[in-house]
Amino acid sequence: MQLGIFTVGDVTPDPTTGQAPTEHERIKSMVAIARKAEEVGLDVFATGEHHNPPFVPSSPTTMLGYLAAQTEKLILSTSTTLITTNDPVKIAEDYAMLQHLADGRVDLMLGRGNMGPVYPWFGQDIRTGIELAIENYHLLHRLWREDIVDWEGEFRTPLQGFTSTPRPLDGVPPFVWHGSIRSPQIAEQAAYYGDGFFANHIFWPTEHFVRLVGYYRQRFAHYGHGAPEQAIVGLGGQVFMRKNSQDAVREFRPYFDNAPVYGHGPSLEEFTSQTPLTVGSPQEVIDKTLTFREHFGDYQRQLFLMDHAGLPLRTVLEQLDLLGGEVVPVLRRELDALRPANVPDGPTHEALVAASLTGTQLETDELETSTS
């Protein structure tokens, strides 16, 4: 079980003081948060990618490359990498380079992006978002697996005899998650390639995502990658903790009430009852997070959103102490113990390399199973 954090990278004023960090302060605080994640024993740090204010992380591989040099164990990931508006050739090159620098501690989560104007800024159209995601990823998938690629598609200039360099570390591409909150086509895409599916269910009710994840699992099996319960699932989470539940609620309420995504809407109490948000003691966070497995089955990666809505860095670091000290060890122990032996652990470069060495035999077995 991989447990970690993901950040949007928003610059939001602290509603209790009215003060917003500078972009420089926010970028440096993201680095401090990632380093803290490693220090307290988390497995994953993922950064968003955005190309408009009030967000700072427009250049994820620059940040993750810097973090690769500052950390030793942490898996560096994204939440999400825009497969629609980035050139898939540049994604192939950037993340392969990052994978080498980080000695394999890299994977990425692909997403479409929901901000209309960003698409034309990069020469695209949000109305073709699904088509862009499908064509661009198909090319990216080939660029990492075929040394010489001839390509012609609808959305980028053709390639003749193109080799994406550097080639992936150990000949094994970074693991890919596909993130979606409502599109069956993206669940279908993740299933087709046998990639991971990340359901960021933090802002929506669980029952919607139960169907989406169930569909991905069923299609994963349909395409011969294994049984439905062997599909690779990641989930979001959002928590704020203090030793005493009442202290957590009192401290977090002004941040909740003014949060960019859901502020000025439902009450904290309504939102916590309708979404995965947990505001309370570490034990309450453990209890709520364990219900995710009951809804979605055994899963491989749990990422928490910890640093949004203008929370000051000091508070976020305290939260990470609680997350790493009291919550994650229990969740890891419980979820690892509950996961059956035939369900894979979270994807790592080492595991993918090991699988690739026996891969030919495995794929033959799987094909025989799926056609029998």
Place this chain on the structure above:
Amino acid sequence: MTLRTIAVVSAGLSQPSSTRLLADQLAAATARGLPAGTQIEEIELRELAHDIVNNLLTGFPSPALRRAIEQVTSADGLIAATPLYSGSYNGLFKSFFDVLDPDALAGKPVLIAATGGTARHSLALEHAIRPLFTYLRAVTVPTAVFAATQDWGSAGSSGGALTARIERAGAELAAVIGQRQPAAEADPYASAAPFEQLLRNR
């Protein structure tokens, strides 16, 4: 014979509400044109007002609002009634239809109705409310019913003009519903294209 369901949405804000009164009479008139046992599902938007605003802000409905949305989208026909504010539907009425999926009412038989202080605003049904349902690709019946304050007292003297319009509109909606197969919920997963097809289209 399959039993039919009619969802009745009222955006009236006062209690008691003349918009609800009009909507109920339209529902009764429609039911008279359908087999006995037709089910009427009443949706009072006033009770869902906060949930509707929250849905606009968060992108998802509360459990109560989700039930109301499912009542509307799974019904065989819809009666949608609003008081007129500033010459058009009120904000609550529009906000409810704004939080539905864009395709949720495609092909749905709909009867539109409005209430207002005077008959001077009755064409708002034609220049504001009917275009909303045209955008949503609903099938709106020809007769739209407007009830001004005065109409409620004029049944006897004016030959029951409001009552006659209510009966005609209800009969039109019943006829459209009667011609159709019972409504079935669209399933985005059942109709999802296999990946080979998504890829081939590239």
